[in-house]
Amino acid sequence: xxxxxxxxxxxxxxxxxxxxxxxxxxxxxxxxxxxxxxxxxxxxxxxxxxxxxxxxxxxxxxxxxxxxxxxxxxxxxxxxxxxxxxxxxxxxxxxxxxxxxxxxxxxxxxxxxxxxxxxxxxxxxxxxxxxxxxxxxxxxxxxxxxxxxxxxxxxxxxxxxxxxxxxxxxxxxxxxxxxxxxxxxxxxxxxxxxxxxxxxxxxxxxxxxxxxxxxxxxxxxxxxxxxxxxxxxxxxxxxxxxxxxxxxxxxxxxxxxxxxxxxxxxxxxxxxxxxxxxxxxxxxxxxxxxxxxxxxxxxxxxxxxxxxxxxxxxxxxxxxxxxxxxxxxxxxxxxxxxxxxxxxxxxxxxxxxxxxxxxxxxxxxxxxxxxxxxxxxxxxxxxxxxxxxxxxxxxxxxxxxxxxxxxxxxxxxxxxxxxxxxxxxxxxxxxxxxxxxxxxxxxxxxxxxxxxxxxxxxxxxxxxxxxxxxxxxxxxxxxxxxxxxxxxxxxxxxxxxxxxxxxxxxxxxxxxxxxx
Numbered sequence: 001x002x003x004x005x006x007x008x009x010x011x012x013x014x015x016x017x018x019x020x021x022x023x024x025x026x027x028x029x030x031x032x033x034x035x036x037x038x039x040x041x042x043x044x045x046x047x048x049x050x051x052x053x054x055x056x057x058x059x060x061x062x063x064x065x066x067x068x069x070x071x072x073x074x075x076x077x078x079x080x081x082x083x084x085x086x087x088x089x090x091x092x093x094x095x096x097x098x099x100x101x102x103x104x105x106x107x108x109x110x111x112x113x114x115x116x117x118x119x120x121x122x123x124x125x126x127x128x129x130x131x132x133x134x135x136x137x138x139x140x141x142x143x144x145x146x147x148x149x150x151x152x153x154x155x156x157x158x159x160x161x162x163x164x165x166x167x168x169x170x171x172x173x174x175x176x177x178x179x180x181x182x183x184x185x186x187x188x189x190x191x192x193x194x195x196x197x198x199x200x201x202x203x204x205x206x207x208x209x210x211x212x213x214x215x216x217x218x219x220x221x222x223x224x225x226x227x228x229x230x231x232x233x234x235x236x237x238x239x240x241x242x243x244x245x246x247x248x249x250x251x252x253x254x255x256x257x258x259x260x261x262x263x264x265x266x267x268x269x270x271x272x273x274x275x276x277x278x279x280x281x282x283x284x285x286x287x288x289x290x291x292x293x294x295x296x297x298x299x300x301x302x303x304x305x306x307x308x309x310x311x312x313x314x315x316x317x318x319x320x321x322x323x324x325x326x327x328x329x330x331x332x333x334x335x336x337x338x339x340x341x342x343x344x345x346x347x348x349x350x351x352x353x354x355x356x357x358x359x360x361x362x363x364x365x366x367x368x369x370x371x372x373x374x375x376x377x378x379x380x381x382x383x384x385x386x387x388x389x390x391x392x393x394x395x396x397x398x399x400x401x402x403x404x405x406x407x408x409x410x411x412x413x414x415x416x417x418x419x420x421x422x423x424x425x426x427x428x429x430x431x432x433x434x435x436x437x438x439x440x441x442x443x444x445x446x447x448x449x450x451x452x453x454x455x456x457x458x459x460x461x462x463x464x465x466x467x468x469x470x471x472x473x474x475x476x477x478x479x480x481x482x483x484x485x486x487x488x489x490x491x492x493x494x495x496x497x498x499x500x501x502x503x504x505x506x507x508x509x510x511x512x513x514x515x516x
Contacts, residue, residue, distance in 0.1 A: 069120030077162040087129035090155035091116030097137035103165035115162035121291030123157035193278035204256035212256035223264030225298040226290035227252035233272040244302035251299030308372030308488040313495040313511035319365035332390040338460035361462040425450040475499040478516035
């Protein structure tokens with residue numbers, strides 16, 4: 001009897017032990033064992049630890065958007081989430097259409113204004129996911145727009161895109177901002193720079209022609225200028241005012257020191273033709289609004305000799321014509337985003353016979369001359385040039401020229417762009433020597449006194465007019481439109497012309513030079 005009871009007890013022990021072993025293994029294998037630890041160890045956990053176990057990390061969806069660096073929730077530099085990492089967006093081609101998409105994704109009705117040049121502070125990471133976005137404004141996601149490809153860009157952390165979205169509650173925000181302005185005005189006495197009431201100097205450079213920019217007004221010590229939005233145009237005004245020539249580089253960092261100095265000026269924006277910094281738009285002296293102000297200082301490097309590009313406006317008039325061409329022969333151009341958005345919709349839909357759909361292309365020759373005192377060179381080093389396997393050439397600048405068709409109200413209704421795949425000396429005036437040629441991975445540039453000619457018959461040397469309503473327009477070519485390579489002057493970098501289009505022919509006339 002005793003042995004029988006012992007055997008029953010032993011079988012039950014073995015059964016229960018086996019049962020709990022199987023259950024434990026199952027729970028450990030399920031959801032990384034979270035449920036097992038919850039049930040078997042909960043009594044030994046602190047309340048804070050129990051909350052951690054209950055809380056599951058929220059998965060960030062691919063293509064998520066966020067704004068960083070702004071003073072309010074509706075503004076900041078744009079970042080997009082891709083393959084597990086947040087990255088910035090380059091401000092090349094960034095305009096109202098892309099900004100509207102971002103703001104709608106964030107729950108706002110539309111964008112108040114797109115921003116560039118890292119307006120809300122330099123990117124803390126060098127990771128830039130997108131460049132040269134070409135959106136129509138109707139896309140639901142930024143990645144639905146044509147762009148250069150994930151991680152392909154030619155921008156620095158000081159060239160990221162941002163937005164200011166329209167506020168959800170205008171009454172509430174305006175009231176709060178006005179009260180903030182009243183508090184600020186009660187503390188800081190507004191002071192503006194005037195032609196005769198401030199001094200300007202460069203400090204911390206290796207030579208007198210470079211350094212961080214410092215200003216001084218009566219009653220204050222020398223102070224720093226915020227590097228937020230500081231670019232070639234602002235740097236050029238500083239070099240001009242100090243008699244140091246032209247801006248070779250605009251600096252947005254603490255590379256020239258200044259960490260122990262006080263910052264007293266921000267919000268500087270210039271057109272480029274001002275004689276002094278006082279004529280540029282700027283915040284009140286002392287009322288500083290500067291993201292990353294501990295290291296975001298404005299600096300310049302000046303030079304006496306600089307290039308100066310000028311498009312040949314007469315050649316544009318003489319060489320322009322309208323051509324119809326099937327998509328079948330434009331596949332390489334599509335890779336470079338050289339066609340209008342309707343071409344990419346056809347490609348996406350892949351309807352039968354779509355490759356034989358014809359595009360109407362306004363073709364022309366662009367002859368670009370260097371009338372400056374130094375060679376024009378790509379800003380990217382040679383090892384960073386990108387090989388394009390379709391055209392079998394290198395891109396030394398992502399965007400060398402913009403081609404825009406503008407209606408009579410000033411709205412851009414068609415556009416194109418030209419990547420600088422080959423900057424070389426095609427023709428030089430008497431006494432000038434050819435230096436640059438594209439063959440055999442040669443050096444690229446445009447020498448002083450030479451011209452580089454983009455003939456009308458090469459890819460992307462056009463504007464796609466397929467979707468344009470016949471009528472009268474303005475046509476504009478802008479060279480070095482993003483001011484990435486400093487020049488003596490940008491006042492002659494664009495040719496603005498009249499354009500007549502009747503869907504069968506196109507005529508360009510009355511071209512004049514101006515600023516992009």
